[in-house]
Amino acid sequence: xxxxxxxxxxxxxxxxxxxxxxxxxxxxxxxxxxxxxxxxxxxxxxxxxxxxxxxxxxxxxxxxxxxxxxxxxxxxxxxxxxxxxxxxxxxxxxxxxxxxxxxxxxxxxxxxxxxxxxxxxxxxxxxxxxxxxxxxxxxxxxxxxxxxxxxxxxxxxxxxxxxxxxxxxxxxxxxxxxxxxxxxxxxxxxxxxxxxxxxxxxxxxxxxxxxxxxxxxxxxxxxxxxxxxxxxxxxxxxxxxxxxxxxxxxxxxxxxxxxxxxxxxxxxxxxxxxxxxxxxxxxxxxxxxxxxxxxxxxxxxxxxxxxxxxxxxxxxxxxxxxxxxxxxxxxxxxxxxxxxxxxxxxxxxxxxxxxxxxxxxxxxxxxxxxxxxxxxxxxxxxxxxxxxxxxxxxxxxxxxxxxxxxxxxxxxxxxxxxxxxxxxxxxxxxxxxxxxxxxxxxxxxxxxxxxxxxxxxxxxxxxxxxxxxxxxxxxxxxxxxxxxxxxxxxxxxxxxxxxxxxxxxxxxxxxxxxxxxxxxxxxxxxx
Amino acid sequence: xxxxxxxxxxxxxxxxxxxxxxxxxxxxxxxxxxxxxxxxxxxxxxxxxxxxxxxxxxxxxxxxxxxxxxxxxxxxxxxxxxxxxxxxxxxxxxxxxxxxxxxxxx
Numbered sequence: 001x002x003x004x005x006x007x008x009x010x011x012x013x014x015x016x017x018x019x020x021x022x023x024x025x026x027x028x029x030x031x032x033x034x035x036x037x038x039x040x041x042x043x044x045x046x047x048x049x050x051x052x053x054x055x056x057x058x059x060x061x062x063x064x065x066x067x068x069x070x071x072x073x074x075x076x077x078x079x080x081x082x083x084x085x086x087x088x089x090x091x092x093x094x095x096x097x098x099x100x101x102x103x104x105x106x107x108x109x110x111x112x113x114x115x116x117x118x119x120x121x122x123x124x125x126x127x128x129x130x131x132x133x134x135x136x137x138x139x140x141x142x143x144x145x146x147x148x149x150x151x152x153x154x155x156x157x158x159x160x161x162x163x164x165x166x167x168x169x170x171x172x173x174x175x176x177x178x179x180x181x182x183x184x185x186x187x188x189x190x191x192x193x194x195x196x197x198x199x200x201x202x203x204x205x206x207x208x209x210x211x212x213x214x215x216x217x218x219x220x221x222x223x224x225x226x227x228x229x230x231x232x233x234x235x236x237x238x239x240x241x242x243x244x245x246x247x248x249x250x251x252x253x254x255x256x257x258x259x260x261x262x263x264x265x266x267x268x269x270x271x272x273x274x275x276x277x278x279x280x281x282x283x284x285x286x287x288x289x290x291x292x293x294x295x296x297x298x299x300x301x302x303x304x305x306x307x308x309x310x311x312x313x314x315x316x317x318x319x320x321x322x323x324x325x326x327x328x329x330x331x332x333x334x335x336x337x338x339x340x341x342x343x344x345x346x347x348x349x350x351x352x353x354x355x356x357x358x359x360x361x362x363x364x365x366x367x368x369x370x371x372x373x374x375x376x377x378x379x380x381x382x383x384x385x386x387x388x389x390x391x392x393x394x395x396x397x398x399x400x401x402x403x404x405x406x407x408x409x410x411x412x413x414x415x416x417x418x419x420x421x422x423x424x425x426x427x428x429x430x431x432x433x434x435x436x437x438x439x440x441x442x443x444x445x446x447x448x449x450x451x452x453x454x455x456x457x458x459x460x461x462x463x464x465x466x467x468x469x470x471x472x473x474x475x476x477x478x479x480x481x482x483x484x485x486x487x488x489x490x491x492x493x494x495x496x497x498x499x500x501x502x503x504x505x506x507x508x509x510x511x512x513x514x515x516x517x518x519x520x521x522x523x524x525x526x527x
Numbered sequence: 528x529x530x531x532x533x534x535x536x537x538x539x540x541x542x543x544x545x546x547x548x549x550x551x552x553x554x555x556x557x558x559x560x561x562x563x564x565x566x567x568x569x570x571x572x573x574x575x576x577x578x579x580x581x582x583x584x585x586x587x588x589x590x591x592x593x594x595x596x597x598x599x600x601x602x603x604x605x606x607x608x609x610x611x612x613x614x615x616x617x618x619x620x621x622x623x624x625x626x627x628x629x630x631x632x633x
Contacts, residue, residue, distance in 0.1 A: 098609075115609035209586045223584050247594055253584075255592040294569070335569045346544070353545075355624055357613035367628045369545070377547035386556055388544045390563055393532060406570050408581035413573070415585050452559045453566055469585025494586055 003028035008182035008236040015086035022068040022086030029088035041151030048153035055175040059133040085128030090181040093134035096216040105149040108379030118216020120244040127243040135171030142383035144458040146170030147449040158521035163442040166196030173200035183231040191462025194474035198437035198487025209469035210255035213248035219348040221341040234505040238262035271318035273431040276325040281435035285331040327417040333463040339407035346391025414467040422493040437474040437487035
C-alpha cells in the first residue's frame with residue numbers, strides 16, 4: 001500500500017514515530033496526483049483526459065514542501081506537531097488561504113489571491129496537516145455535479161470517469177477517493193459534502209450549523225453553509241472535526257459549545273441506541289412539469305436495500321430500530337431551499353463588481369454602472385446568474401411575503417419534524433435517523449446539467465438537515481450492480497456529531513470484511 | 528394559477544442585478560426561472576397557522592450557545608497592502624472607478 005492510501009490517523013502515527021517523514025508522505029500524495037489527476041482546471045485552453053480525475057484547480061506544491069520540511073525538522077527536535085502531523089489534504093477552492101488563489105471556481109474570482117486564511121484551514125494546519133492544493137467545485141458551490149465550474153475539465157468520478165463525482169464538493173470527494181490527500185475540507189449548504197461523499201464512496205459530515213467557523217469561507221447561503229470533513233474512514237473524519245470545530249471570535253455564528261474529543265466514543269457500538277427509519281425518506285417527491293402535479297417515486301431498489309441492510313445490521317448489534325417515524329415536511333425541503341438559498345446567494349453575490357477585487361471587464365466602459373454590468377455578465381456563469389435573479393424576485397417587496405417570509409416559516413416546520421423525532425421525552429426518542437444519502441448513484445456527465453430543477457432534486461434527502469441546522473453524515477454502504485458507491489446517511493440532534501461518528505464507526509467495523517470493501521475506484525487500477 | 532415571470536419583469540430583474548445577458552443566455556435563464564417558480568409555488572399550498580414563526584437559522588441560538596458579547600478590540604490586520612493589491616486600479620491608495628452616473632430620483 002502506498003503512503004497516500006493510508007488512513008490519516010495511521011500516516012500521522014508513522015510520521016510522529018519517525019518511520020516515515022512528512023516529505024515522503026507529501027511525495028507519495030504528489031505522485032498520486034501526477035498519476036491520476038491529469039491537467040488542473042483552467043478557464044481557457046484546457047486539455048481533458050476522459051480517464052483522469054481532474055480534481056485540482058491549484059496545486060500548492062512549493063508551499064506544501066516548505067511546510068513538510070519544517071514539520072520534519074520539528075519532529076527531529078522532538079517537538080509535538082499535532083494529531084494530523086504531516087498528513088496531506090486538499091481544500092475546496094471556496095476557502096481562503098493567505099497568498100493562494102481563491103477562485104470559487106468562477107471567472108469573477110479567477111485572479112483573487114486571498115489576503116488571509118480561513119479559520120478551518122488555519123486549524124487543520126495548526127494540527128499539523130499539510131495542504132496539497134485547492135480542488136474544484138461547482139461555480140460558487142452552485143450545483144450537484146461539478147459540471148458548472150468555470151474551471152474545466154470538470155472533476156470526474158474515480159469509480160467511473162464517465163460519471164460525475166457529485167457536488168458541490170466534488171473535487172474534494174474525488175480527490176479523497178483517489179488517494180490525492182488523505183482528507184479534504186468541504187462545505188455543505190444542501191448536501192454538498194454528503195452527496196459527493198456518497199457518489200465517490202467516502203465519509204462526509206455536515207456538522208451542526210455553527211459547529212465550525214465560516215470565517216474565510218466564500219459565502220453562498222449564510223444561514224445554511226457548513227464547513228466539514230470528507231475522509232476515507234470515520235476516524236479520520238472525527239480527527240478532522242477535533243481540529244476544526246469550536247467557537248471563533250471572527251464568526252459570531254460559531255457556537256460557544258465545548259468541543260468533545262470526537263474519537264473518544266468511536267468504538268462504543270450501538271447497543272441501546274434508538275435508530276429511526278422514515279417512510280418520508282424512502283421516496284423522491286418532485287414536481288412534474290408535464291402534469292403540473294406532485295409525483296412520488298420510490299428510491300431505486302439497490303439504494304433502499306442498502307438502508308434496510310444497515311437497519312438489520314444495527315438491530316443485530318443491539319440497537320433499537322424505530323420504524324415509521326413521520327417526517328411529514330421532508331418534501332418541502334427543495335421548494336423552501338429554492339427560496340431561502342437564492343435570497344442569500346443573491347445578497348452575497350452583489351459584492352462582486354469588478355471594483356475592489358477579482359475580475360474586471362477589459363472592455364471600454366462609459367461609467368460605473370456599465371462596468372458593473374459588463375464585469376458581472378462576463379465574470380459569472382449561468383448558475384450564479386440564475387441564483388441572483390431568483391433571489392431578487394422572491395425577496396422583492398411585493399413578493400417577499402408570499403415567498404421568502406413563507407419559506408422561513410416552512411423552515412420552522414421542517415425543524416419541528418426533527419425536534420419531534422429526537423425529543424428525549426417524545427414518542428420516538430431517536431438518537432439518529434437512518435436514510436439513504438442520495439436518490440441515485442453517480443449519474444453520467446451531461447445527463448442533468450442544464451436542468452436546474454432536476455439537478456436540485458439530487459439534494460432532496462440531504463437538504464432538510466441544512467434547513468433544520470442538525471448534523472448529518474454520509475458513509476459508504478456498498479456498491480451497486482454497476483460498481484458505483486451507495487451512501488447511507490445518519491441525521492442526529494444539534495451537536496450530536498460524536499454520536500453520529502459512533503454509529504458510523506459501528507457500521508464500518510461490522511462491514512469491514514465484506515467483499516465490496518476490498519474494491520477500489522477504477523482510476524486506481526493502473527497506479 | 529401558477530405565477531410566471533414575464534419578459535418585462537425578467538428584463539427589469541436583469542437590469543437591477545446589473546447583468547448584461549446575451550439573447551440565448553437570457554432565454555435559458557428566463558425559462559429555468561419559471562421552472563423553478565413552479566416548484567416554489569408548492570409553498571403556497573402549505574397551511575401555516577400564526578404560531579409558526581420564521582426561522583433565521585435551523586439551530587435556535589439560545590443564550591447558552593451564543594458567543595458572549597465582548598468589548599470592542601482593535602486588532603490591526605496589517606494587510607491593507609495585500610487587500611489593495613487585489614484592486615484592479617488604484618491611485619495613491621485610493622480605488623479608481625469610471626465616472627459615476629448621476630440619476631435624478633423621483
